[in-house]
Amino acid sequence: MISGFVIRKNQYYDSVFLMNVSRRMSEVKGVLQTAVLMGSPANKQLLLDIHIQDDQIEKAQPNDLIVAVIAESPAIVENVLGRLNEWLEAIQENAPSLSVKTLEEGLSQKPNANLAVISVPGEYAAREAKKALEAGLNVFLFSANVSIEDELALKQFAAAQGLLVMGPDCGTSLIGGAGIGFANSVRRGPVGVIGAAGTGLQEFTSQVHLAGSGISHAIGTGSHDLSEKINGLTTLAALDALDADQQTRIIAIVSKPPAASTLAVLFERIKTCKKPVVGCFLGVNPVLLNGKPNFQPAETIDEAVRIAVASVNGQPAMPTVGLTEEDLAAIRMEKKRWLPEQKYLRGILAGGTFCYQSQQILRKAGITIHSNNPFDRKYLLADPDRSIENTIVDMGDDFYTIGRPHPMIDGAMRKRRILAESRDPQVAVLYLDFILGYNASMDPVGEMVEAIREAKRNSRQRGGTLTVVTSVCGTEADPQDLNLQMKMLQEAGALVFRSNALASAALCELLGQE
Amino acid sequence: METLVSKLLSGPVIAINLGLKSFGASLEQQGVEVVQVEWAPPAGGDREMMDLLDDLL
Numbered sequence: 001m002i003s004g005f006v007i008r009k010n011q012y013y014d015s016v017f018l019m020n021v022s023r024r025m026s027e028v029k030g031v032l033q034t035a036v037l038m039g040s041p042a043n044k045q046l047l048l049d050i051h052i053q054d055d056q057i058e059k060a061q062p063n064d065l066i067v068a069v070i071a072e073s074p075a076i077v078e079n080v081l082g083r084l085n086e087w088l089e090a091i092q093e094n095a096p097s098l099s100v101k102t103l104e105e106g107l108s109q110k111p112n113a114n115l116a117v118i119s120v121p122g123e124y125a126a127r128e129a130k131k132a133l134e135a136g137l138n139v140f141l142f143s144a145n146v147s148i149e150d151e152l153a154l155k156q157f158a159a160a161q162g163l164l165v166m167g168p169d170c171g172t173s174l175i176g177g178a179g180i181g182f183a184n185s186v187r188r189g190p191v192g193v194i195g196a197a198g199t200g201l202q203e204f205t206s207q208v209h210l211a212g213s214g215i216s217h218a219i220g221t222g223s224h225d226l227s228e229k230i231n232g233l234t235t236l237a238a239l240d241a242l243d244a245d246q247q248t249r250i251i252a253i254v255s256k257p258p259a260a261s262t263l264a265v266l267f268e269r270i271k272t273c274k275k276p277v278v279g280c281f282l283g284v285n286p287v288l289l290n291g292k293p294n295f296q297p298a299e300t301i302d303e304a305v306r307i308a309v310a311s312v313n314g315q316p317a318m319p320t321v322g323l324t325e326e327d328l329a330a331i332r333m334e335k336k337r338w339l340p341e342q343k344y345l346r347g348i349l350a351g352g353t354f355c356y357q358s359q360q361i362l363r364k365a366g367i368t369i370h371s372n373n374p375f376d377r378k379y380l381l382a383d384p385d386r387s388i389e390n391t392i393v394d395m396g397d398d399f400y401t402i403g404r405p406h407p408m409i410d411g412a413m414r415k416r417r418i419l420a421e422s423r424d425p426q427v428a429v430l431y432l433d434f435i436l437g438y439n440a441s442m443d444p445v446g447e448m449v450e451a452i453r454e455a456k457r458n459s460r461q462r463g464g465t466l467t468v469v470t471s472v473c474g475t476e477a478d479p480q481d482l483n484l485q486m487k488m489l490q491e492a493g494a495l496v497f498r499s500n501a502l503a504s505a506a507l508c509e510l511l512g513q514e
Numbered sequence: 515m516e517t518l519v520s521k522l523l524s525g526p527v528i529a530i531n532l533g534l535k536s537f538g539a540s541l542e543q544q545g546v547e548v549v550q551v552e553w554a555p556p557a558g559g560d561r562e563m564m565d566l567l568d569d570l571l
Contacts, residue, residue, distance in 0.1 A: 012554035014534045062555045099552075106530040106549040113549065114522045117541070119533030120553055127556075127564070128532055137530065138522045142537070162517030176525035178546045181537060185544075217523055241519045438540040479543075 004077040005068040012063050019405045020091045030076040039064040046403040103131050126150035140180050141167030148229050155233035167222040171198030174218040184437040185477035189214020190312045192248035194238040196221045196255035199351030204254050207305040209475045216247035226258030243273050250276050250311050252304050257283035267292050280304040282356050302501040331509045337465035342428035346421040347392030348414050350407035354433045354500040355394035361504035367511050408440045411447030422455030429467045429510050436474025445485040452492045468494040471503035
């Protein structure tokens with residue numbers, strides 16, 4: 001095993017670009033590992049972790065590009081590093097170099113801009129967001145690792161200026177039909193939604209589209225907005241904005257559990273909204289949500305969608321849509337093929353909200369789930385890489401994504417975990433989510449379908465069957481081909497559901513007692 | 515009262531993108547006006563130098 005590296009001073013690229021370069025380089029025969037990153041302290045630590053160490057690397061700055069390769073022979077290392085310009089240019093071919101270097105220069109080109117989309121590394125993000133707000137721009141702040149103090153200061157400043165800060169750690173928004181970050185292509189319509197949960201917003205907006213209605217705006221708030229410290233500043237600003245917005249006829253809120261004090265503040269504001277509000281606060285005891293003025297609680301995202309769509313159509317909410325007879329028959333068939341020792345579920349998920357909602361649904365059915373992001377702290381996995389009995393892992397968690405691509409854009413990590421789980425003879429069910437939309441992988445199923453087939457083969461060789469349950473979040477208008485993605489899953493023998501809640505209902509059937 | 519938020523919602527979105535180029539590209543793909551900033555850590559990522567620059571400007 002031989003390694004080598006190259007440093008390019010003052011050559012900055014963003015992390016998605018570098019991931020694509022790294023992916024291409026790692027496809028070369030004989031290459032064992034590649035690292036293509038900027039010289040930030042965190043990235044230099046990642047290089048140390050793979051035993052790539054040198055004085056020059058230690059001295060590298062955040063503006064310096066470091067490309068490291070581990071391969072089977074010195075010739076391969078030399079060849080790959082020698083072709084660095086080629087790798088960089090291959091990815092860059094459609095992106096001519098631009099003369100705009102700062103936010104200020106950007107503003108001089110478009111003085112009428114109304115939104116800054118910021119996804120720079122976390123340590124620089126608050127600074128850029130502050131500059132944008134001072135220039136009168138609303139902010140979509142994708143960057144994570146912004147301190148809670150900086151978040152509060154940004155949001156207080158924005159509130160005083162009548163501006164919106166979506167984030168930090170905000171993955172998704174849809175403003176007037178424009179999908180920002182990880183967003184699905186959905187019809188415009190009368191349903192407005194606020195979400196402190198990225199994949200929750202994607203699921204809600206896609207489901208509204210599938211139900212034949214549409215979205216006025218979907219406003220992401222960032223994952224800390226409903227914490228005690230931030231006290232819902234962006235959620236409240238978004239409620240004001242949607243209440244005043246002429247397109248919006250009903251407002252939905254989708255979130256993981258808010259702080260109790262923040263929930264009380266929200267209910268005070270909801271009471272005075274001119275428009276009806278429906279809320280899915282995952283993980284909150286339903287008793288705490290009943291009987292609030294101008295508020296309809298929903299236990300799942302799907303239920304929130306049904307209530308919202310029925311309301312704008314002037315109809316009573318449709319009864320709960322559950323599994324079809326056909327689904328139940330397929331589930332019975334799968335269960336019949338299990339060996340006696342096969343009894344556990346392993347969920348390997350990309351969506352944090354899906355991990356959470358699945359746990360809520362399964363817990364209600366009396367099924368205990370272990371997780372790295374558990375519904376109940378009692379069931380926290382000591383090691384996220386080691387499943388215990390029934391486990392659902394959120395592979396979008398920081399543990400997996402610091403310095404590595406999120407599973408929504410690259411399936412490599414999930415593939416390895418799928419195969420590892422399939423070697424456990426006690427595993428009966430594998431659950432996977434697939435998330436389509438802008439900025440997500442262009443072929444999320446294609447990346448993993450071989451691993452699914454291999455996992456099923458592993459189980460078959462032991463004489464059993466591995467049941468693979470999947471949910472697909474997205475619409476037929478997304479850049480990926482939704483129907484092809486679903487067809488590939490079906491052909492690989494997976495059960496395919498159109499929502500995480502429905503897939504979770506199937507998991508309850510599979511794991512429940514006869 | 516018209517705020518800067520309500521102006522954003524009444525649209526159209528006109529964006530300045532700092533960071534992941536793919537975010538800017540996906541907005542363009544949807545027909546949104548975007549300026550892509552060729553962003554790099556200011557002052558070479560030197561925190562003290564950045565603070566100094568901020569004080570000067």
